Amino acid sequence: MNEARIAVVGAGQIGRRHIEEISKNPGATISAIVDPMQGAAALARRVGRPLYDTLEACITADRPDGVVLATPNRLHVPQGLACIAAGIPVLIEKPLAHDLDEGERLVAAAEKVGARVLVGHHRLYSPLLRRTVEAVRAGILGRIVGVIGSAVFYKPDAYFDGPNTWRREPGAGPLLINMIHEIGNLRAMVGEIAAVQAVASNAVRGFPIEDTVAVTLRFVDGALGTFLLSDTAASARSWEQTSRENDAYPTYPDEDAYTILGTEGSLAVPSLRLKRYAKLESRSWFEPFACDTLPVERADPLAEQITHFVAVIRGEATPLVSARDGLQNLRVVDAIMRAARAGGTVEVPAG
Ligand SMILES: NC(=O)c1ccc[n+]([C@@H]2O[C@H](COP(=O)([O-])OP(=O)(O)OC[C@H]3O[C@@H](n4cnc5c(N)ncnc54)[C@H](O)[C@@H]3O)[C@@H](O)[C@H]2O)c1
Numbered sequence: 001m002n003e004a005r006i007a008v009v010g011a012g013q014i015g016r017r018h019i020e021e022i023s024k025n026p027g028a029t030i031s032a033i034v035d036p037m038q039g040a041a042a043l044a045r046r047v048g049r050p051l052y053d054t055l056e057a058c059i060t061a062d063r064p065d066g067v068v069l070a071t072p073n074r075l076h077v078p079q080g081l082a083c084i085a086a087g088i089p090v091l092i093e094k095p096l097a098h099d100l101d102e103g104e105r106l107v108a109a110a111e112k113v114g115a116r117v118l119v120g121h122h123r124l125y126s127p128l129l130r131r132t133v134e135a136v137r138a139g140i141l142g143r144i145v146g147v148i149g150s151a152v153f154y155k156p157d158a159y160f161d162g163p164n165t166w167r168r169e170p171g172a173g174p175l176l177i178n179m180i181h182e183i184g185n186l187r188a189m190v191g192e193i194a195a196v197q198a199v200a201s202n203a204v205r206g207f208p209i210e211d212t213v214a215v216t217l218r219f220v221d222g223a224l225g226t227f228l229l230s231d232t233a234a235s236a237r238s239w240e241q242t243s244r245e246n247d248a249y250p251t252y253p254d255e256d257a258y259t260i261l262g263t264e265g266s267l268a269v270p271s272l273r274l275k276r277y278a279k280l281e282s283r284s285w286f287e288p289f290a291c292d293t294l295p296v297e298r299a300d301p302l303a304e305q306i307t308h309f310v311a312v313i314r315g316e317a318t319p320l321v322s323a324r325d326g327l328q329n330l331r332v333v334d335a336i337m338r339a340a341r342a343g344g345t346v347e348v349p350a351g
Pocket residue numbers: 009010011012013014015034035036037053054055070071072073075093094095120121122164176177
């Protein structure tokens with residue numbers, strides 16, 4: 001079968017990773033790059049593919065089999081709608097949209113015509129996450145009581161400067177850029193989220209967006225969770241710095257991003273260190289745990305996501321993370337934002 005010809009729109013930080021993964025994938029090839037910034041020309045020359053200033057020009061002249069949208073959040077919906085209107089399958093980077101109304105608009109348009117839309121929550125392809133979900137579903141932790149999670153790290157100051165000032169603006173804060181990944185993780189590991197409470201601060205960076213947020217979660221089946229998010233904390237307690245799934249980050253095997261707590265045991269993720277009572281009948285905090293590490297075969301989730309997108313383009317698979325699923329992650333983040341503004345508990349609308 002011919003390689004799927006994929007155009008990458010937005011050749012920035014994550015767009016370049018997609019270009020690399022598509023180029024390596026035996027089922028895919030780059031058809032074109034779309035980016036109005038000067039720096040993209042050298043990249044297009046190196047890849048040996050045409051460069052367009054706009055998605056529309058690319059669709060008209062190149063007619064790719066699929067499009068990856070790796071542009072700033074506010075462009076996801078207009079560019080996603082352009083792909084849907086042209087009948088081209090699209091992988092939209094997370095978040096699906098920069099606000100909930102826009103996300104609803106995109107889902108309605110996609111579902112109306114049965115468009116193939118995949119949302120870039122690539123951690124869902126992580127063998128570490130899959131192994132965790134398997135372990136929880138198999139009941140090895142007993143009934144799930146709660147989860148403690150964190151995404152606390154220090155983003156370089158240049159990340160917010162020069163051409164990157166879009167990252168200081170509402171719609172591009174760490175809740176929409178980073179927490180949205182964690183919501184995908186939490187929903188997969190523990191289940192649907194029913195309600196949230198939150199406190200947000202911008203005291204350190206002083207931008208119009210949050211830099212640190214503390215969140216309390218209630219899951220549909222009654223489990224509770226706490227989560228601390230910060231892009232200005234000199235810490236390694238994040239998925240990126242502990243999962244060893246992205247070479248761009250140094251890693252710290254002594255740290256974890258999550259601990260999932262059950263009535264029979266607890267699992268640290270992504271190290272997959274398991275503590276379980278050997279004798280359940282006498283379980284107690286006075287009894288020692290049997291400690292183990294769950295085995296897992298590693299793979300690069302971003303590469304796996306491209307393989308899946310190729311299958312979606314070919315009509316051989318339905319999107320693992322659909323537009324509606326991406327919207328549910330957005331609903332939870334939106335509820336966190338509202339809770340942080342107004343205080344109190346905010347219920348999350350069901351999907
Ligand atoms: N899945 C992940 O782990 C992950 C990681 C980083 C970023 N992201 C997401 O990817 C998106 C991009 O983030 P980034 O960090 O790569 O940003 P970035 O600023 O590094 O890159 C964005 C690129 O889009 C280009 N661009 C701007 N307007 C455009 C237009 N109209 N048409 C085509 N290109 C245009 C810019 O020139 C820039 O090169 C964001 O939505 C972000 O949330 C996802």
